[in-house]
Amino acid sequence: MYLKRLELQGFKTFADRTELDLTSGITAIVGPNGAGKSNILDAILWALGEQNVRSLRGSRSQDVIFSGSDKRRPVGMAEVTMTIDNSSGRLPLEFSEVTITRRAFRSGDSEYFINKTPCRLRDIYELFMDTGVGREAYSIVSQGELDAVLSARPEDRRSLFEEAA
Amino acid sequence: MYLKRLELQGFKTFADRTELDLTSGITAIVGPNGAGKSNILDAILWALGEQNVRSLRGSRSQDVIFSGSDKRRPVGMAEVTMTIDNSSGRLPLEFSEVTITRRAFRSGDSEYFINKTPCRLRDIYELFMDTGVGREAYSIVSQGELDAVLSARPEDRRSLFEEAA
Amino acid sequence: THDLFIHAFRAVADAFEITFSRLFGGGKTQLILTDPDDLLETGIEIIVQPPGKNLQNMTLLSGGEKALTATALLFALMKVKPSPFCIMDEVDAPLDEPNVERFAEIVRDFSLDTQFIIITHNRASMEAADNLYGVTMQEPGISKLVSVKLTGVPSGDGEAVILAA
Amino acid sequence: THDLFIHAFRAVADAFEITFSRLFGGGKTQLILTDPDDLLETGIEIIVQPPGKNLQNMTLLSGGEKALTATALLFALMKVKPSPFCIMDEVDAPLDEPNVERFAEIVRDFSLDTQFIIITHNRASMEAADNLYGVTMQEPGISKLVSVKLTGVPSGDGEAVILAA
Numbered sequence: 001m002y003l004k005r006l007e008l009q010g011f012k013t014f015a016d017r018t019e020l021d022l023t024s025g026i027t028a029i030v031g032p033n034g035a036g037k038s039n040i041l042d043a044i045l046w047a048l049g050e051q052n053v054r055s056l057r058g059s060r061s062q063d064v065i066f067s068g069s070d071k072r073r074p075v076g077m078a079e080v081t082m083t084i085d086n087s088s089g090r091l092p093l094e095f096s097e098v099t100i101t102r103r104a105f106r107s108g109d110s111e112y113f114i115n116k117t118p119c120r121l122r123d124i125y126e127l128f129m130d131t132g133v134g135r136e137a138y139s140i141v142s143q144g145e146l147d148a149v150l151s152a153r154p155e156d157r158r159s160l161f162e163e164a165a
Numbered sequence: 166m167y168l169k170r171l172e173l174q175g176f177k178t179f180a181d182r183t184e185l186d187l188t189s190g191i192t193a194i195v196g197p198n199g200a201g202k203s204n205i206l207d208a209i210l211w212a213l214g215e216q217n218v219r220s221l222r223g224s225r226s227q228d229v230i231f232s233g234s235d236k237r238r239p240v241g242m243a244e245v246t247m248t249i250d251n252s253s254g255r256l257p258l259e260f261s262e263v264t265i266t267r268r269a270f271r272s273g274d275s276e277y278f279i280n281k282t283p284c285r286l287r288d289i290y291e292l293f294m295d296t297g298v299g300r301e302a303y304s305i306v307s308q309g310e311l312d313a314v315l316s317a318r319p320e321d322r323r324s325l326f327e328e329a330a
Numbered sequence: 331t332h333d334l335f336i337h338a339f340r341a342v343a344d345a346f347e348i349t350f351s352r353l354f355g356g357g358k359t360q361l362i363l364t365d366p367d368d369l370l371e372t373g374i375e376i377i378v379q380p381p382g383k384n385l386q387n388m389t390l391l392s393g394g395e396k397a398l399t400a401t402a403l404l405f406a407l408m409k410v411k412p413s414p415f416c417i418m419d420e421v422d423a424p425l426d427e428p429n430v431e432r433f434a435e436i437v438r439d440f441s442l443d444t445q446f447i448i449i450t451h452n453r454a455s456m457e458a459a460d461n462l463y464g465v466t467m468q469e470p471g472i473s474k475l476v477s478v479k480l481t482g483v484p485s486g487d488g489e490a491v492i493l494a495a
Numbered sequence: 496t497h498d499l500f501i502h503a504f505r506a507v508a509d510a511f512e513i514t515f516s517r518l519f520g521g522g523k524t525q526l527i528l529t530d531p532d533d534l535l536e537t538g539i540e541i542i543v544q545p546p547g548k549n550l551q552n553m554t555l556l557s558g559g560e561k562a563l564t565a566t567a568l569l570f571a572l573m574k575v576k577p578s579p580f581c582i583m584d585e586v587d588a589p590l591d592e593p594n595v596e597r598f599a600e601i602v603r604d605f606s607l608d609t610q611f612i613i614i615t616h617n618r619a620s621m622e623a624a625d626n627l628y629g630v631t632m633q634e635p636g637i638s639k640l641v642s643v644k645l646t647g648v649p650s651g652d653g654e655a656v657i658l659a660a
């Protein structure tokens with residue numbers, strides 16, 4: 001199981017449709033300050049169902065939608081699609097490839113899809129249950145958050161270990 | 166007014182007497198992870214009278230005293246002396262050079278000196294009042310603390326501006 | 331579930347000893363349950379000893395040592411319960427050159443079981459990657475992906491050079 | 496003291512516009528009092544606009560943009576009330592190469608009035624310095640100072656080479 005492709009449109013600074021094809025090995029993402037690297041990580045967290053706007057560095061749910069620039073007007077929708085290789089059958093679905101799509105509109109509405117079929121957020125959480133993937137997993141470390149793994153109070157560290165149990 | 170010399174002995178990883186001569190321009194301090202670079206900044210903060218052990222990354226006041234290594238035994242005292250060039254007369258003393266010394270013992274006792282004359286901690290605070298130097302000044306940025314300048318709540322930022330008034 | 335937790339805890343503690351000593355080139359670790367009688371509420375104490383140093387309170391560690399310790403713990407958790415993919419955003423920023431190389435090596439090792447997406451400004455991490463993606467903002471405010479190639483000598487000079495959009 | 500505060504606030508706001516545009520190569524800033532009628536309790540709102548981007552909530556800025564914005568504010572405070580010395584511990588860690596160079600340039604400028612001590616792993620910051628000090632731990636756990644010299648081509652390869660203790 002690995003992340004095969006990520007498609008972004010209208011998500012933060014990715015105003016235009018952008019596609020990122022990935023292999024199962026190591027991919028490094030590089031570029032100048034403010035170019036949009038961490039926005040890619042935010043897109044993955046968001047597609048996995050992240051609901052806390054602060055984890056996406058915003059203060060309202062609309063903060064993920066491209067809000068315009070010098071020369072461009074804001075857009076009305078943000079959409080992210082993750083294509084996951086499921087040839088190992090780790091996800092409880094018959095398909096060898098699974099796509100997850102999330103959309104947000106300026107109106108505040110949200111839409112979720114699994115393999116282009118509308119679903120609820122809960123369905124996405126249940127799909128990833130126990131696979132080690134998901135918003136709460138220790139395997140996604142946002143910028144500046146590494147120290148939090150250590151500095152949490154001793155009681156807060158328990159959940160990391162429970163996740164590994 | 167500038168910092169001319171820093172002498173450390175028994176302070177954190179500086180078990181042996183160490184002297185750092187400085188010019189009024191720019192000095193860069195480099196070296197591997199864990200070598201003792203930030204400990205030098207801690208020594209300056211401490212000599213200026215820093216009382217909060219957390220600002221020195223410790224949990225007890227004795228944490229600034231060299232606690233031993235593989236081959237060395239712990240020592241009983243930490244001492245830091247700062248020599249400040251006062252040819253501009255900015256410090257309210259007749260001397261063209263002023264030294265500040267702070268000592269801490271395992272027993273918990275502390276000693277302070279200005280130009281080798283014993284004094285109280287308050288005397289050191291008063292000496293630096295209104296010079297822009299001191300523990301609270303915006304001109305000392307510890308590792309990882311830069312973002313705190315921005316991320317404090319709006320009310321917390323006021324003290325930065327009061328300091329500049 | 332108690333047995334599961336204890337079993338996972340012990341496995342992570344063993345793995346942590348290995349990943350820590352790999353990243354630091356030696357040293358010792360201990361993970362301790364603060365309240366072993368109440369597994370639902372217990373905290374987890376982390377005690378580490380970098381090579382050649384005494385056992386220290388975690389708070390006294392340097393910026394780079396903390397980042398390396400947190401990374402070691404994450405890899406220990408992933409050893410016990412591998413996750414399909416792992417995304418890390420500039421976790422190598424506080425590390426000096428030799429430690430970035432060690433980090434890149436351990437990522438390489440783990441990439442047999444886990445897909446890695448690493449956001450970085452460090453050359454040694456870029457070199458460890460199978461693929462490189464560049465994110466640029468040729469048009470202000472709009473992120474675009476470009477494919478990049480490393481120039482210059484290995485671990486030497488030369489930025490990641492942008493090839494083509 | 497009200498007048499003093501307002502006067503300093505306005506002077507910092509003007510200086511911030513200059514230091515920000517210097518570090519970002521353009522852009523706009525605004526400092527706003529949240530409660531101008533109560534100067535003892537008022538907070539200070541910071542609004543920034545990197546060049547080519549829309550006005551954004553500070554939380555959406557990237558890691559490097561936040562570090563650069565905080566640095567600009569510190570230099571603005573130091574423009575209004577210069578301090579005799581300034582110590583910065585790895586504030587350039589999140590910056591890409593062009594931004595480290597801009598940082599090194601502004602430090603050079605300010606070093607006419609203020610002494611700087613910069614702890615860094617970045618080559619461009621080392622080059623801006625008049626003196627270099629190395630901190631090493633040849634004996635585990637014990638810090639020693641060594642004098643260093645930069646090797647290799649400017650802004651190119653080569654670490655800070657340790658000359659002699």
Ligand SMILES: Nc1ncnc2c1ncn2[C@@H]1O[C@H](COP(=O)(O)OP(=O)(O)OP(=O)(O)O)[C@@H](O)[C@H]1O
Pocket residue numbers: 011012013031032033034035036037038039040062063064065066067068143465471545548551555556557558559560589
């Ligand atoms: N909804 C949005 N619309 C437009 N721009 C946005 C939106 N959300 C965030 N941004 C912009 O995205 C930029 C931050 O991008 P990001 O954090 O991905 O940079 P980065 O490449 O990680 O940089 P660094 O190397 O400094 O960490 C900011 O300039 C911010 O203003």
Ligand SMILES: Nc1ncnc2c1ncn2[C@@H]1O[C@H](COP(=O)(O)OP(=O)(O)OP(=O)(O)O)[C@@H](O)[C@H]1O
Pocket residue numbers: 176177178196197198199200201202203204205227228229230231232233308380383386390391392393394395424630636
């Ligand atoms: N009282 C003490 N006695 C002995 N060692 C100590 C004491 N206090 C701190 N240390 C040690 O000092 C080291 C940290 O040093 P410091 O933070 O100065 O490193 P640094 O050079 O800034 O590294 P980095 O580049 O990673 O930030 C730690 O290994 C810590 O164990």
Ligand SMILES: [Mg+2]
Pocket residue numbers: 037038039143419557558559
């Ligand atoms: Mg980033």
Ligand SMILES: [Mg+2]
Pocket residue numbers: 202203308392393394584
């Ligand atoms: Mg440090």
